[in-house]
Amino acid sequence: MSVRILAIESSCDETAAAVCVDGQIVSNIIAGQKVHEQYGGVVPELASRAHMQQIVPVVDSALKKAGVTIAEINAVGYTQSPGLIGSLLVGGQFAKSLALTQQIPLIGVHHMQAHVLANLIGDNKISFPFLCLTVSGGHTQIVRCDSPLAMQIIGETIDDAAGEAFDKSAKLLGLPYPGGPLIDQHAQLGNGNRFKFPKPSIPGLDFSFSGLKTSILYFLQQAGQSVSYKQEHQVSPTEKEKFISENLPDICASIQQRIISILLDKLEQAVIQTGIQTVCLAGGVSANKGLRKEFLSIAFQKGWQAHIPAFEYCTDNAGMIAITAYYKYIANQRSNISDPSTARANW
Ligand code: KG4
Ligand code: ZN
Numbered sequence: 001m002s003v004r005i006l007a008i009e010s011s012c013d014e015t016a017a018a019v020c021v022d023g024q025i026v027s028n029i030i031a032g033q034k035v036h037e038q039y040g041g042v043v044p045e046l047a048s049r050a051h052m053q054q055i056v057p058v059v060d061s062a063l064k065k066a067g068v069t070i071a072e073i074n075a076v077g078y079t080q081s082p083g084l085i086g087s088l089l090v091g092g093q094f095a096k097s098l099a100l101t102q103q104i105p106l107i108g109v110h111h112m113q114a115h116v117l118a119n120l121i122g123d124n125k126i127s128f129p130f131l132c133l134t135v136s137g138g139h140t141q142i143v144r145c146d147s148p149l150a151m152q153i154i155g156e157t158i159d160d161a162a163g164e165a166f167d168k169s170a171k172l173l174g175l176p177y178p179g180g181p182l183i184d185q186h187a188q189l190g191n192g193n194r195f196k197f198p199k200p201s202i203p204g205l206d207f208s209f210s211g212l213k214t215s216i217l218y219f220l221q222q223a224g225q226s227v228s229y230k231q232e233h234q235v236s237p238t239e240k241e242k243f244i245s246e247n248l249p250d251i252c253a254s255i256q257q258r259i260i261s262i263l264l265d266k267l268e269q270a271v272i273q274t275g276i277q278t279v280c281l282a283g284g285v286s287a288n289k290g291l292r293k294e295f296l297s298i299a300f301q302k303g304w305q306a307h308i309p310a311f312e313y314c315t316d317n318a319g320m321i322a323i324t325a326y327y328k329y330i331a332n333q334r335s336n337i338s339d340p341s342t343a344r345a346n347w
Helices: 034-039 044-066 085-102 111-120 162-172 180-187 210-221 237-274 289-302 319-330
Strands: 004-009 015-021 024-031 075-081 106-110 130-135 140-147 150-156 278-282 305-307
Touching: 004 044, 004 085, 004 319, 015 044, 015 319, 024 044, 024 319, 034 044, 044 085, 075 085, 075 111, 075 319, 085 106, 106 111, 106 319, 111 130, 111 140, 111 278, 111 319, 130 237, 140 237, 150 237, 162 180, 162 210, 162 237, 180 237, 180 289, 210 237, 237 289, 278 289, 289 305
Parallel strands: 004 075, 075 106, 130 278, 278 305
Antiparallel strands: 004 015, 015 024, 130 140, 140 150
16 A cells, blocks of 8 residues: 655745655645845744745645645654744644644654755665765754664764855855855856865864854955955955955855865765765755765765755755655654644754
8 A cells, every 4th residue: 555645844934845655756845935035034933924824825736736635645744843943833733733633643854864865755776874964054964874764963063054154155245045046156157266265174074164254254354355264454345345246256156165175075084984985965055056066076086876866855845854754654653643842943
């Protein structure tokens, strides 16, 4: 008998639903929230309200696209944590209500585990164990994955996440939120070797991005005269704007190149340390064209087996929640429906 899972993702500012049949994603619907653009970041209260408006039509579309009715669903998966608590509660309560009314199991999913398992979507054959570089707006981790449900974080950021580094740099350049995709776009026309931003020296497999942000701030205040962490002579705001507008592609390409080198140097170190040569990317930043290209090129040079999820499964989506809920379902892992912690900001 087929196993049909309906999954819901609402951890931040995307309302998403997907259906998975026997481990294959048959629908994956994502509704974004434009309302945050004008504020330069996600406003939690507005995100919860938008989820309330969008969740019914999004779930309905996912079921219709999959050609299944709610009565044919065997379990409901949802993002339990981490995320914005108000946003998580909307998806969590909706999933719980469906599970209760349909009398089917409820399966809470860890959002970061789901990002890693997005690599198992599709017909690709990834062998375990593998290492996954998970780079999103809130996390930057190297995860050792021994099976779909056995994972261990072996390195992570000690301050900002890679996505935050992209978004905060974009904000300094006057670009709207979320700036990551815009830096990616401008970087394609620029020279990444023109400005050399400093590289943090963090021991082991951990990352740090907060120093990069400070060096970009001072670099722009000095109109590119220095890329050090020091605050020296400052130019006028007009000169700064002129410098940015005349050099935007090269600045974006140089920032992107530094973020990519920080990430991939640590991944290379992790491969050496663990001896695991199967490597994956995951999370919103894995949609970055420069990172994808560089990752595949290093993997080719080193003889690693490399995999990246399709674009639609890189940024927040419910397909990754559905595949994780599927593996939990077949391993008989279910949530307790009377557990009061339907949603948890941290896990
Ligand atoms: O995984 P995700 O969708 O949400 C979280 O779980 O955080 O990641 C969102 C992050 C944002 O910081 C966004 O700017 C970044 O992913 N991002 C990108 C690109 N697309 C999304 N960063 C760089 N280049 C991109 N093309
Ligand atoms: Zn995410």
